[in-house]
Amino acid sequence: MSTQTMTDKLFTIRYKCDDVSHLAIKDEAVCARCAGKSCNSFCPAEVYSWDEAAKTNHVAYENCVECGTCRIACASDNVAWVYPKGGYGISYRFG
Ligand code: SF4
Numbered sequence: 001m002s003t004q005t006m007t008d009k010l011f012t013i014r015y016k017c018d019d020v021s022h023l024a025i026k027d028e029a030v031c032a033r034c035a036g037k038s039c040n041s042f043c044p045a046e047v048y049s050w051d052e053a054a055k056t057n058h059v060a061y062e063n064c065v066e067c068g069t070c071r072i073a074c075a076s077d078n079v080a081w082v083y084p085k086g087g088y089g090i091s092y093r094f095g
């Protein structure tokens with residue numbers, strides 16, 4: 001049985017990072033009121049991290065693996081998401 005962790009698997013993809021984020025929080029005030037902040041746990045690449053002092057979600061878009069989860073899993077539909085521009089984003093080494 002494989003003992004690869006999610007972190008190990010994330011090293012099997014290549015990513016060409018754009019200098020413009022393809023992800024954005026629509027309204028930080030909505031995040032501030034959000035009880036679960038589920039984006040901080042459902043994203044497999046740990047893109048979102050809530051900063052309690054700044055009352056904002058940091059969005060490490062350069063880590064995104066384009067799984068699409070945050071397009072549907074934010075109960076407040078508070079994530080603006082587009083595919084990265086052509087030539088940017090992830091490519092898979094296997095498959
Ligand atoms: S992006 Fe959605 S799930 Fe994440 S903190 Fe904001 S409202 Fe909550």
Ligand code: SF4
Nearest residue numbers: 043064065067068070
């Ligand atoms: S598309 Fe997937 S990997 Fe990218 S930020 Fe959303 S949940 Fe995370």
